[in-house]
Amino acid sequence: MPQYILLLYENRPGVSNLSPEEMQKATEKYMAWAKMPFTKGAQRLAPDHGRVLRPNSGKAKVTDGPYGETKEALGGYYLIEASSYDEAVQRAQAHPHIEYGGVIEIRQVFGT
Amino acid sequence: MPDGTGELVEHLFRQMSGRMTSHLARLLGSSRLDLAEEIAQETILRALQTWPYHGVPENPPAWLFRTARNLALDQLRHERIADHKQQDLRPRDSTPAPDANLDEFRDDELRMILMCCHPEIPRESSVALSLKTVGGFSVREIARAFLAEESAIAQRLVRAKRQIRDRGLTLDLPRGEELQSRLDAVLETLYFIFNEGYAAHEGEDLIRRDLCVEALRLARLIAASSLASPKVHALAALLALESARLPARVDALGDLVLLENQDHSLWDQQLIALGFHHFSVSISGEELSEYHVQAAIAAEHIRGGLSGTMDWPAILHHYGQLLEMSGSPVVALNRAVAVAKVHGAEYALAAIEPLLADPALREYYLLLAARGHFLLELDRREEAAACFRAALERRCSEPERRLLRKKLKECE
Structure with missing residues (x-):
C-alpha cells in the first residue's frame, strides 16, 4: 500500500489562546485521529528554529532555520497508508489540525 | 505512533493548569x-503539540509539572543573563522533584485560594481570580459563566493582581485568627461561585455547571487538608448534596422541575454518599454554622425525595434556625414555603406579609411567585394571577418565566 507523509505546520496564534479545557478537547481530537489504523509512524519536532545549510562559495553556510516566531513552524509529521493520493487527502482532511488553523502538506513516499 | 487510549481524565488540563x-x-x-x-x-x-505524536505520557500530571518547571527555570536563567544584578530571581523555595507527592501541590492550591480571598481584594475580583488561577478557567469562560463581558472580567483580574503587587500580598499562610477569617472568606467565595453556577439560565451553558463542580472540588480540597473544620465539612456536604440533584433540576425541554416532581433516578448517588459523609463529619464538633443548617435542609430534601415522604416539620425547624442565624429575608421566604406545607397556605401568607414591604425583596420575583402560589392554594385565583403577572415583570431567567406562565394558566 502506498505511503504518504503528512507534514503538519503549526498555527500558534490559533491555539495559544484556547482555554485549558478547550486545549484538552483539541488534544483528544488529535489523539483520536492519530490512533487510526492507517497511521504507521509519527514524530514531533522540537520547538526550536532548526538550522539550514546553504552552499556559500563551495562551503556550507549555516543559518537559523526558517521558523521564527511569526512563521508557521513545521511541528511534526505522520506516516500514513492510503490506496491513493485522493484517499490520503481524505484522511488528512479528517485531521482536526485544519479546524485549529494549522496547515498540512502531503507527499507520497517514493516507490510505495 | 501514539499508544494508549488517548483518553484524558475529565477536566485534567483545567485542573492541572490551576495546580x-x-x-x-x-x-x-x-x-x-x-x-x-x-x-x-x-x-x-x-502537551497539545506533543501528545498526539508520541502518545499520552504514563503519568500526565508529572509530565506537565516537569515541563512547567523547566520552562520556569529557563525563564529565570534568561532573566539572570539579561540582568546580572538581579540575583533574587532564584526560585524561592527549595524546589520539589517534579513527580513529588501531589500533597505539596494541594498545599500550593490552598495557599493560592487563601491569597485570592484576601480582604484587600474586592469580592468580585476574588471570585474571578480564584477561578482563573486555581480553577484554570479562561477569561472568556468566566465571562460566559457569569453572563458578563470579557472586558469586565479582565478588568477585575487586572485590579486584583495590582492589589497583590501593591499591597505585597504573599502566598504565606496566615496565622491564628487571621487564618480563620480568611478561611471564612474562602468558604463564602466558594458558596458564591456555587450559587452562581446553580442558578438556572436559558440555554443552560455547561460552563455554569462547571462552576458548581469547581466549588465542590475546592471545598473538598480544604476539607481534606489541615485547614478542615466542621464548617468546611458542612459546606462540602451542602455543595455535594445540592450538586447531586443538579441533573434532575431541568427537564429535556429545559424547563425547571420542582423538587417534588424530580426524577430521583437522575440524582447522583456518589455525590449523595459524599454529601452525607461530609455532613456526618461536620456535626462531630460543637460548631453550628449556617452551612450546617443549610446542609441539614439539603439532606432532608434528599431523604424525603428518596423515601417519598418529605419531613416538612423538620425542614421548617431548620429554616427557623437559619432565619435566627442569618436574619435574611430570602431565608424567611424559603421558610414560608415550609410553613405552608406544615400549617397551611394561610399561615404562609401571613409569614410573608412583612416581607412585602422589604426593599431588598421588592424586585425579587420569587416573593411574588410564592405569594401567588399560596393564594392559588387558597383558591384566591384572581389575586394569585395578579401576583404571577407582577412576578413576570421582574428580572428572572427564561426557564423561570415559563414556570410562572404555567402557574398563571392554572389561575384561569
Whole structure:
C-alpha cells in the first residue's frame, strides 16, 4: 500500500489562546485521529528554529532555520497508508489540525 | 505512533493548569502571577503539540509539572543573563522533584485560594481570580459563566493582581485568627461561585455547571487538608448534596422541575454518599454554622425525595434556625414555603406579609411567585394571577418565566 507523509505546520496564534479545557478537547481530537489504523509512524519536532545549510562559495553556510516566531513552524509529521493520493487527502482532511488553523502538506513516499 | 487510549481524565488540563499556576506562583513569587499563568498555559500548549505524536505520557500530571518547571527555570536563567544584578530571581523555595507527592501541590492550591480571598481584594475580583488561577478557567469562560463581558472580567483580574503587587500580598499562610477569617472568606467565595453556577439560565451553558463542580472540588480540597473544620465539612456536604440533584433540576425541554416532581433516578448517588459523609463529619464538633443548617435542609430534601415522604416539620425547624442565624429575608421566604406545607397556605401568607414591604425583596420575583402560589392554594385565583403577572415583570431567567406562565394558566 502506498505511503504518504503528512507534514503538519503549526498555527500558534490559533491555539495559544484556547482555554485549558478547550486545549484538552483539541488534544483528544488529535489523539483520536492519530490512533487510526492507517497511521504507521509519527514524530514531533522540537520547538526550536532548526538550522539550514546553504552552499556559500563551495562551503556550507549555516543559518537559523526558517521558523521564527511569526512563521508557521513545521511541528511534526505522520506516516500514513492510503490506496491513493485522493484517499490520503481524505484522511488528512479528517485531521482536526485544519479546524485549529494549522496547515498540512502531503507527499507520497517514493516507490510505495 | 501514539499508544494508549488517548483518553484524558475529565477536566485534567483545567485542573492541572490551576495546580501549575499555584505551584509556579509559589516558585516565582506572588508578584509574578502573570508569568506563572503564561508558563502554565505554554505547558498545556506543549502537551497539545506533543501528545498526539508520541502518545499520552504514563503519568500526565508529572509530565506537565516537569515541563512547567523547566520552562520556569529557563525563564529565570534568561532573566539572570539579561540582568546580572538581579540575583533574587532564584526560585524561592527549595524546589520539589517534579513527580513529588501531589500533597505539596494541594498545599500550593490552598495557599493560592487563601491569597485570592484576601480582604484587600474586592469580592468580585476574588471570585474571578480564584477561578482563573486555581480553577484554570479562561477569561472568556468566566465571562460566559457569569453572563458578563470579557472586558469586565479582565478588568477585575487586572485590579486584583495590582492589589497583590501593591499591597505585597504573599502566598504565606496566615496565622491564628487571621487564618480563620480568611478561611471564612474562602468558604463564602466558594458558596458564591456555587450559587452562581446553580442558578438556572436559558440555554443552560455547561460552563455554569462547571462552576458548581469547581466549588465542590475546592471545598473538598480544604476539607481534606489541615485547614478542615466542621464548617468546611458542612459546606462540602451542602455543595455535594445540592450538586447531586443538579441533573434532575431541568427537564429535556429545559424547563425547571420542582423538587417534588424530580426524577430521583437522575440524582447522583456518589455525590449523595459524599454529601452525607461530609455532613456526618461536620456535626462531630460543637460548631453550628449556617452551612450546617443549610446542609441539614439539603439532606432532608434528599431523604424525603428518596423515601417519598418529605419531613416538612423538620425542614421548617431548620429554616427557623437559619432565619435566627442569618436574619435574611430570602431565608424567611424559603421558610414560608415550609410553613405552608406544615400549617397551611394561610399561615404562609401571613409569614410573608412583612416581607412585602422589604426593599431588598421588592424586585425579587420569587416573593411574588410564592405569594401567588399560596393564594392559588387558597383558591384566591384572581389575586394569585395578579401576583404571577407582577412576578413576570421582574428580572428572572427564561426557564423561570415559563414556570410562572404555567402557574398563571392554572389561575384561569
